[in-house]
Amino acid sequence: MNYFHYINDELYAEEVPIRKIASQVGTPFYVYSYQTLQRHFTAFDSAFGEKFDHLICFAVKANSNLAILNLLGRLGAGADIVSGGELFRALKVGILPEKIVYAGVGKTCREMEYALQSGILMFNVESWPELELLNRVAGEMNKKASIALRVNPDISADTHPYITTGLRQEKFGIDIHRALEEYKRIQSLEHVKIVGAHVHIGSQITKVTPFIDSLQKVATLIQKLREEKIQINYLDIGGGLGITYRNEEPPSPKEFVEAISSTFKGLEVTIISEPGRVIVGNAGALISKVLYVKRKDEKNFLIVDAGMNDLMRPSLYKAYHEILPVRQENRSTMVADIVGPICESGDFLARGRELPEVFSGELIATMSAGAYGFSMSSNYNSRPRVPEVLVKKDQFRVIRQRETYDDLIHTEMVPDW
Numbered sequence: 057m058n059y060f061h062y063i064n065d066e067l068y069a070e071e072v073p074i075r076k077i078a079s080q081v082g083t084p085f086y087v088y089s090y091q092t093l094q095r096h097f098t099a100f101d102s103a104f105g106e107k108f109d110h111l112i113c114f115a116v117k118a119n120s121n122l123a124i125l126n127l128l129g130r131l132g133a134g135a136d137i138v139s140g141g142e143l144f145r146a147l148k149v150g151i152l153p154e155k156i157v158y159a160g161v162g163k164t165c166r167e168m169e170y171a172l173q174s175g176i177l178m179f180n181v182e183s184w185p186e187l188e189l190l191n192r193v194a195g196e197m198n199k200k201a202s203i204a205l206r207v208n209p210d211i212s213a214d215t216h217p218y219i220t221t222g223l224r225q226e227k228f229g230i231d232i233h234r235a236l237e238e239y240k241r242i243q244s245l246e247h248v249k250i251v252g253a254h255v256h257i258g259s260q261i262t263k264v265t266p267f268i269d270s271l272q273k274v275a276t277l278i279q280k281l282r283e284e285k286i287q288i289n290y291l292d293i294g295g296g297l298g299i300t301y302r303n304e305e306p307p308s309p310k311e312f313v314e315a316i317s318s319t320f321k322g323l324e325v326t327i328i329s330e331p332g333r334v335i336v337g338n339a340g341a342l343i344s345k346v347l348y349v350k351r352k353d354e355k356n357f358l359i360v361d362a363g364m365n366d367l368m369r370p371s372l373y374k375a376y377h378e379i380l381p382v383r384q385e386n387r388s389t390m391v392a393d394i395v396g397p398i399c400e401s402g403d404f405l406a407r408g409r410e411l412p413e414v415f416s417g418e419l420i421a422t423m424s425a426g427a428y429g430f431s432m433s434s435n436y437n438s439r440p441r442v443p444e445v446l447v448k449k450d451q452f453r454v455i456r457q458r459e460t461y462d463d464l465i466h467t468e469m470v471p472d473w
């Protein structure tokens with residue numbers, strides 16, 4: 057149950073007809089369900105329950121809208137960040153710095169200063185040169201940086217190659233077979249303090265085996281570190297749990313935790329988990345209007361007012377998103393490519409899709425768009441980014457306004473020569 061449902065053939069978000077929102081904010085727009093977000097977060101958090109000392113750090117990259125971060129923060133979430141901008145957002149909504157962890161292969165000196173100044177829980181460090189810079193920056197600020205090494209376990213996550221991160225050939229993390237010696241080497245850095253170990257093997261992972269395999273490797277590493285008197289207090293298990301876009305059958309949060317927990321039982325660490333997609337993915341949809349129904353000899357096209365700049369996943373990963381008509385009466389079906397107005401052949405939301413016949417002026421919903429939807433959107437083709445709307449029961453609020461043409465240019469200058 058994700059609170060997007062039909063009542064009398066009309067698609068609703070919770071208790072609000074999508075059509076009603078469209079008539080007030082125009083199209084396209086993203087819509088999120090408050091109760092779905094709440095339910096997903098609570099299910100994930102309670103899967104760890106009291107049994108495991110844990111902290112859920114929501115992966116801000118999945119959806120960084122302030123209202124969403126604020127809601128999750130109030131439910132107890134910390135934040136997994138990968139940039140100074142994400143840190144700014146997390147702090148802005150009142151997420152405590154001691155609940156923030158910072159990953160990413162390319163942290164800059166300024167970003168390190170900002171994070172140290174803010175007093176975040178730990179840096180998930182991805183390379184030796186990064187450690188050297190962090191040590192220098194922390195020293196200049198008279199601080200000690202708490203760190204976890206992000207280890208690369210060389211495990212295939214069995215997902216799209218662009219979102220696999222735990223293979224040795226990827227840019228992420230420190231190879232696990234080098235981790236022990238790197239941890240030992242860190243002890244010589246005066247302004248760095250080892251507090252944890254981090255692993256994240258990819259995204260949209262629908263089986264538990266890759267998680268178990270990688271966590272077993274990290275657990276062995278933690279035991280070896282103990283033997284060397286290097287204390288690990290936090291095991292950050294990353295994010296990556298997949299969701300159902302079409303017919304995938306990922307484990308529930310409870311099944312997920314039950315399956316992986318044997319790997320960290322007895323380690324006496326606080327578990328940090330960094331879910332993104334599983335919290336917000338199915339809590340959001342992108343609503344757009346059919347501009348034209350174009351019938352060519354080869355195939356039919358539904359040309360809609362949302363494009364790859366608004367939802368990049370289909371173009372980038374050939375990702376599948378279910379497309380639903382906002383009005384669903386008994387209709388004959390049609391097969392069409394659902395495409396946007398962008399001047400690229402790769403601009404599509406779906407290809408060769410069979411769906412109830414829809415006509416110009418009607419609305420369609422691209423489902424499961426709450427994660428890596430708006431947050432990956434751009435102004436390509438000088439298209440203002442679309443508004444975001446949050447629905448809670450029978451009320452809704454715009455949580456991000458539609459950009460204007462002035463917004464498009466307000467940071468640009470024409471030199472006087």
Ligand SMILES: Cc1ncc(COP(=O)(O)O)c(C=O)c1O
Nearest residue numbers: 115159259295296330331332333
């Ligand atoms: C370090 C890290 N943690 C967590 C996540 C969140 O992953 P997901 O949205 O699949 O849960 C990502 C996503 O790429 C990531 O890079």
